[in-house]
Amino acid sequence: MIKKCLFPAAGYGTRFLPATKAMPKEMLPILTKPLIQYGVEEAMAAGMSTMAIVTGRGKRAIEDHFDVSYELEHQIQGTDKEKMLADIRDIIDSCTFSYTRQTEMRGLGHAILTGELLIGNEPFAVILADDLCVNDGAGVLEQMVKLYNEHQCSIVAIEEIDPSQTNKYGVIAGSEIAEGIYRVTTMVEKPSPADAPSNLAIIGRYILTPDIFDILRETAPGKGGEIQITDALMEQAKMGKVIAYKFRGKRYDCGSIDGYVQATVELYEKSKVK
Numbered sequence: 001m002i003k004k005c006l007f008p009a010a011g012y013g014t015r016f017l018p019a020t021k022a023m024p025k026e027m028l029p030i031l032t033k034p035l036i037q038y039g040v041e042e043a044m045a046a047g048m049s050t051m052a053i054v055t056g057r058g059k060r061a062i063e064d065h066f067d068v069s070y071e072l073e074h075q076i077q078g079t080d081k082e083k084m085l086a087d088i089r090d091i092i093d094s095c096t097f098s099y100t101r102q103t104e105m106r107g108l109g110h111a112i113l114t115g116e117l118l119i120g121n122e123p124f125a126v127i128l129a130d131d132l133c134v135n136d137g138a139g140v141l142e143q144m145v146k147l148y149n150e151h152q153c154s155i156v157a158i159e160e161i162d163p164s165q166t167n168k169y170g171v172i173a174g175s176e177i178a179e180g181i182y183r184v185t186t187m188v189e190k191p192s193p194a195d196a197p198s199n200l201a202i203i204g205r206y207i208l209t210p211d212i213f214d215i216l217r218e219t220a221p222g223k224g225g226e227i228q229i230t231d232a233l234m235e236q237a238k239m240g241k242v243i244a245y246k247f248r249g250k251r252y253d254c255g256s257i258d259g260y261v262q263a264t265v266e267l268y269e270k271s272k273v274k
Protein backbone atom coordinates (compact mmCIF):
# COMPACT_ATOMS: atom_id res chain seq x y z
CA MET A 1 0.00 0.00 0.00
CA ILE A 2 1.27 3.45 -0.85
CA LYS A 3 -0.14 5.90 1.66
CA LYS A 4 2.00 8.98 1.28
CA CYS A 5 2.49 11.50 -1.47
CA LEU A 6 5.31 14.01 -1.49
CA PHE A 7 4.89 17.41 -3.14
CA PRO A 8 8.11 19.32 -3.78
CA ALA A 9 6.82 22.88 -3.66
CA ALA A 10 9.76 25.09 -2.79
CA GLY A 11 10.55 26.45 -6.27
CA TYR A 12 10.25 30.14 -7.10
CA GLY A 13 8.06 29.95 -10.19
CA THR A 14 10.06 32.68 -11.91
CA ARG A 15 8.30 32.08 -15.23
CA PHE A 16 5.14 33.53 -13.71
CA LEU A 17 6.61 36.67 -12.17
CA PRO A 18 5.24 39.00 -10.99
CA ALA A 19 2.22 36.77 -10.16
CA THR A 20 4.45 34.51 -8.07
CA LYS A 21 6.32 37.27 -6.26
CA ALA A 22 4.30 36.92 -3.05
CA MET A 23 2.20 33.87 -3.93
CA PRO A 24 3.39 30.27 -4.40
CA LYS A 25 3.23 29.04 -7.99
CA GLU A 26 1.42 25.95 -6.68
CA MET A 27 -1.49 28.22 -5.74
CA LEU A 28 -2.03 29.51 -9.29
CA PRO A 29 -5.60 28.55 -10.17
CA ILE A 30 -6.89 26.55 -13.08
CA LEU A 31 -10.53 27.68 -13.05
CA THR A 32 -11.36 27.82 -9.33
CA LYS A 33 -8.82 25.35 -7.92
CA PRO A 34 -5.14 25.90 -7.25
CA LEU A 35 -2.74 23.58 -9.06
CA ILE A 36 -1.69 21.78 -5.90
CA GLN A 37 -5.28 20.86 -5.10
CA TYR A 38 -5.54 18.98 -8.40
CA GLY A 39 -2.43 17.07 -7.34
CA VAL A 40 -3.83 16.27 -3.90
CA GLU A 41 -7.08 15.04 -5.46
CA GLU A 42 -5.13 12.80 -7.84
CA ALA A 43 -3.21 11.33 -4.88
CA MET A 44 -6.44 10.76 -2.96
CA ALA A 45 -7.98 9.00 -5.95
CA ALA A 46 -4.93 6.71 -5.90
CA GLY A 47 -5.67 5.77 -2.27
CA MET A 48 -3.28 8.12 -0.48
CA SER A 49 -4.24 10.14 2.57
CA THR A 50 -0.97 11.58 3.85
CA MET A 51 0.28 14.58 1.92
CA ALA A 52 3.86 15.57 2.65
CA ILE A 53 4.71 18.98 1.29
CA VAL A 54 8.22 20.37 0.96
CA THR A 55 7.82 24.11 1.04
CA GLY A 56 10.08 27.12 1.34
CA ARG A 57 9.94 30.77 2.23
CA GLY A 58 6.80 32.55 1.07
CA LYS A 59 4.72 29.38 0.77
CA ARG A 60 2.41 29.76 3.73
CA ALA A 61 -0.67 30.12 1.55
CA ILE A 62 -0.39 26.38 0.81
CA GLU A 63 -0.74 25.52 4.50
CA ASP A 64 -3.64 27.91 4.91
CA HIS A 65 -5.38 26.44 1.88
CA PHE A 66 -5.42 22.96 3.40
CA ASP A 67 -6.76 24.17 6.73
CA VAL A 68 -10.15 25.33 7.95
CA SER A 69 -10.96 29.00 7.59
CA TYR A 70 -13.45 29.57 10.43
CA GLU A 71 -14.26 33.16 9.64
CA LEU A 72 -14.89 32.54 5.93
CA GLU A 73 -16.86 29.37 6.57
CA HIS A 74 -18.97 31.09 9.19
CA GLN A 75 -19.71 33.94 6.77
CA ILE A 76 -20.94 31.74 3.93
CA GLN A 77 -22.68 29.13 6.07
CA GLY A 78 -26.23 28.57 4.86
CA THR A 79 -25.70 30.55 1.64
CA ASP A 80 -25.45 29.06 -1.85
CA LYS A 81 -21.71 29.76 -1.77
CA GLU A 82 -21.18 27.02 0.79
CA LYS A 83 -20.91 24.35 -1.90
CA MET A 84 -17.86 26.09 -3.36
CA LEU A 85 -15.88 24.87 -0.38
CA ALA A 86 -17.25 21.31 -0.36
CA ASP A 87 -14.29 19.72 -2.22
CA ILE A 88 -11.62 21.37 -0.12
CA ARG A 89 -13.56 20.55 3.06
CA ASP A 90 -13.61 16.90 2.02
CA ILE A 91 -9.85 16.95 1.45
CA ILE A 92 -9.20 18.53 4.85
CA ASP A 93 -11.44 15.98 6.56
CA SER A 94 -9.91 12.91 4.95
CA CYS A 95 -6.19 13.74 4.62
CA THR A 96 -3.31 14.58 6.89
CA PHE A 97 -0.91 17.30 5.78
CA SER A 98 2.65 17.63 6.96
CA TYR A 99 5.22 20.20 5.95
CA THR A 100 8.90 20.75 6.00
CA ARG A 101 10.96 23.54 4.54
CA GLN A 102 13.76 23.29 2.04
CA THR A 103 16.05 26.13 3.03
CA GLU A 104 18.28 26.03 -0.06
CA MET A 105 17.31 25.39 -3.68
CA ARG A 106 19.58 22.49 -4.55
CA GLY A 107 17.42 20.63 -7.04
CA LEU A 108 14.52 18.18 -7.18
CA GLY A 109 16.61 15.35 -5.73
CA HIS A 110 17.50 17.51 -2.75
CA ALA A 111 13.85 18.54 -2.30
CA ILE A 112 12.82 14.88 -2.21
CA LEU A 113 15.58 14.06 0.27
CA THR A 114 14.37 16.95 2.44
CA GLY A 115 11.02 15.15 2.64
CA GLU A 116 12.56 11.98 4.08
CA LEU A 117 11.46 12.73 7.64
CA LEU A 118 7.86 13.11 6.49
CA ILE A 119 7.95 9.84 4.52
CA GLY A 120 10.05 7.39 6.51
CA ASN A 121 10.93 3.91 5.32
CA GLU A 122 8.11 3.13 2.92
CA PRO A 123 7.40 3.49 -0.81
CA PHE A 124 5.80 6.82 -1.70
CA ALA A 125 4.51 8.87 -4.60
CA VAL A 126 5.81 12.21 -5.82
CA ILE A 127 3.71 14.79 -7.64
CA LEU A 128 5.13 17.91 -9.26
CA ALA A 129 2.02 20.06 -9.11
CA ASP A 130 2.87 22.16 -12.14
CA ASP A 131 2.42 19.08 -14.29
CA LEU A 132 -1.36 18.88 -14.28
CA CYS A 133 -2.60 15.46 -15.39
CA VAL A 134 -6.15 14.68 -16.37
CA ASN A 135 -7.77 11.48 -17.55
CA ASP A 136 -11.38 10.45 -18.00
CA GLY A 137 -10.75 7.10 -16.31
CA ALA A 138 -8.29 6.33 -13.51
CA GLY A 139 -5.88 9.15 -12.68
CA VAL A 140 -2.22 8.86 -13.61
CA LEU A 141 -1.05 8.10 -10.06
CA GLU A 142 -3.74 5.45 -9.66
CA GLN A 143 -2.49 3.79 -12.85
CA MET A 144 1.06 3.90 -11.49
CA VAL A 145 0.09 2.37 -8.13
CA LYS A 146 -1.35 -0.63 -9.99
CA LEU A 147 1.96 -1.03 -11.77
CA TYR A 148 3.88 -0.66 -8.52
CA ASN A 149 1.83 -3.46 -6.96
CA GLU A 150 2.93 -5.71 -9.82
CA HIS A 151 6.60 -4.73 -9.98
CA GLN A 152 7.47 -3.45 -6.47
CA CYS A 153 10.07 -1.02 -7.76
CA SER A 154 10.31 2.67 -8.63
CA ILE A 155 7.99 3.86 -11.42
CA VAL A 156 8.28 7.01 -13.53
CA ALA A 157 5.56 8.38 -15.81
CA ILE A 158 6.71 9.17 -19.33
CA GLU A 159 5.38 10.65 -22.52
CA GLU A 160 6.69 10.98 -26.06
CA ILE A 161 7.92 14.48 -26.75
CA ASP A 162 9.16 16.31 -29.79
CA PRO A 163 12.87 15.35 -30.02
CA SER A 164 13.84 19.05 -30.03
CA GLN A 165 12.51 19.36 -26.45
CA THR A 166 14.70 16.78 -24.68
CA ASN A 167 16.71 19.48 -22.90
CA LYS A 168 13.66 20.27 -20.75
CA TYR A 169 13.18 16.79 -19.28
CA GLY A 170 14.70 13.70 -17.79
CA VAL A 171 14.87 11.27 -20.72
CA ILE A 172 14.85 7.47 -20.48
CA ALA A 173 15.67 4.45 -22.60
CA GLY A 174 14.88 0.84 -21.86
CA SER A 175 13.35 -2.37 -23.11
CA GLU A 176 9.60 -2.48 -23.63
CA ILE A 177 8.31 -5.35 -21.47
CA ALA A 178 4.63 -4.76 -22.24
CA GLU A 179 2.84 -2.15 -24.31
CA GLY A 180 3.92 1.26 -23.03
CA ILE A 181 5.86 -0.25 -20.10
CA TYR A 182 9.67 -0.14 -20.13
CA ARG A 183 12.35 -1.55 -17.89
CA VAL A 184 14.69 1.42 -17.76
CA THR A 185 18.35 1.00 -18.64
CA THR A 186 19.37 4.63 -19.18
CA MET A 187 18.23 7.94 -17.73
CA VAL A 188 19.69 11.34 -18.53
CA GLU A 189 18.66 14.71 -17.09
CA LYS A 190 17.92 17.31 -19.74
CA PRO A 191 20.14 16.02 -22.56
CA SER A 192 20.59 18.00 -25.75
CA PRO A 193 18.65 16.40 -28.62
CA ALA A 194 21.93 15.01 -30.01
CA ASP A 195 22.71 13.21 -26.74
CA ALA A 196 19.20 12.04 -25.86
CA PRO A 197 18.76 8.26 -25.63
CA SER A 198 15.15 8.54 -26.91
CA ASN A 199 12.24 10.97 -26.98
CA LEU A 200 10.59 9.43 -23.91
CA ALA A 201 10.44 12.17 -21.29
CA ILE A 202 9.76 11.83 -17.58
CA ILE A 203 6.85 13.93 -16.38
CA GLY A 204 6.11 14.98 -12.82
CA ARG A 205 4.77 11.72 -11.39
CA TYR A 206 6.94 9.17 -9.59
CA ILE A 207 6.59 6.24 -7.26
CA LEU A 208 9.84 5.76 -5.36
CA THR A 209 11.09 3.00 -3.11
CA PRO A 210 12.63 4.36 0.11
CA ASP A 211 16.19 3.22 -0.69
CA ILE A 212 16.16 6.32 -2.93
CA PHE A 213 16.97 8.42 0.16
CA ASP A 214 20.31 6.68 0.80
CA ILE A 215 21.12 6.97 -2.90
CA LEU A 216 20.24 10.68 -2.92
CA ARG A 217 22.54 11.28 0.04
CA GLU A 218 25.40 9.97 -2.11
CA THR A 219 24.32 11.65 -5.34
CA ALA A 220 26.70 14.38 -6.50
CA PRO A 221 25.32 17.55 -8.06
CA GLY A 222 24.58 16.92 -11.74
CA LYS A 223 22.91 19.01 -14.45
CA GLY A 224 22.83 22.69 -13.49
CA GLY A 225 24.86 21.97 -10.33
CA GLU A 226 21.73 20.50 -8.71
CA ILE A 227 21.06 17.14 -7.08
CA GLN A 228 18.93 15.38 -9.65
CA ILE A 229 16.34 12.69 -8.93
CA THR A 230 17.05 11.38 -12.44
CA ASP A 231 20.67 10.59 -11.44
CA ALA A 232 19.57 8.81 -8.25
CA LEU A 233 16.99 6.79 -10.17
CA MET A 234 19.72 5.76 -12.62
CA GLU A 235 21.39 3.91 -9.71
CA GLN A 236 18.19 1.93 -9.18
CA ALA A 237 17.86 1.41 -12.94
CA LYS A 238 21.31 -0.22 -13.01
CA MET A 239 19.79 -2.94 -10.82
CA GLY A 240 16.73 -3.25 -13.07
CA LYS A 241 14.59 -1.49 -10.47
CA VAL A 242 12.95 1.30 -12.47
CA ILE A 243 9.91 0.98 -14.69
CA ALA A 244 8.81 3.75 -17.05
CA TYR A 245 5.15 3.96 -17.89
CA LYS A 246 3.40 5.69 -20.78
CA PHE A 247 0.35 6.82 -18.86
CA ARG A 248 -3.17 7.18 -20.17
CA GLY A 249 -4.37 10.76 -20.01
CA LYS A 250 -3.15 14.22 -20.81
CA ARG A 251 -0.49 16.31 -19.15
CA TYR A 252 -0.37 20.09 -19.17
CA ASP A 253 2.92 21.79 -18.40
CA CYS A 254 1.45 24.45 -16.14
CA GLY A 255 4.96 25.63 -15.28
CA SER A 256 4.90 27.37 -18.67
CA ILE A 257 2.50 30.11 -19.77
CA ASP A 258 1.47 28.13 -22.89
CA GLY A 259 0.63 24.98 -20.95
CA TYR A 260 -1.13 26.93 -18.23
CA VAL A 261 -3.36 28.76 -20.69
CA GLN A 262 -4.08 25.55 -22.61
CA ALA A 263 -5.08 23.76 -19.38
CA THR A 264 -7.32 26.66 -18.40
CA VAL A 265 -9.08 26.74 -21.78
CA GLU A 266 -9.51 22.97 -22.08
CA LEU A 267 -10.70 22.42 -18.51
CA TYR A 268 -13.10 25.31 -18.93
CA GLU A 269 -14.53 23.75 -22.10
CA LYS A 270 -14.90 20.44 -20.26
CA SER A 271 -16.59 22.06 -17.27
CA LYS A 272 -19.25 23.51 -19.54
CA VAL A 273 -20.06 20.10 -21.03
CA LYS A 274 -20.83 18.62 -17.59
Ligand code: G1P
Nearest residue numbers: 108131168169170202203204230
Ligand atom coordinates in the same frame (compact mmCIF):
# COMPACT_ATOMS: atom_id res chain seq x y z
C1 G1P B 1 12.02 17.98 -13.29
C2 G1P B 1 12.93 16.77 -13.45
C3 G1P B 1 12.90 16.25 -14.89
C4 G1P B 1 11.47 15.95 -15.28
C5 G1P B 1 10.59 17.19 -15.06
C6 G1P B 1 9.12 16.87 -15.28
O1 G1P B 1 12.56 19.05 -14.04
O2 G1P B 1 14.25 17.13 -13.08
O3 G1P B 1 13.68 15.08 -15.00
O4 G1P B 1 11.44 15.57 -16.65
O5 G1P B 1 10.71 17.69 -13.71
O6 G1P B 1 8.31 18.00 -15.17
P1 G1P B 1 12.08 20.57 -13.85
O7 G1P B 1 10.88 20.74 -14.71
O8 G1P B 1 11.78 20.74 -12.38
O9 G1P B 1 13.23 21.41 -14.31
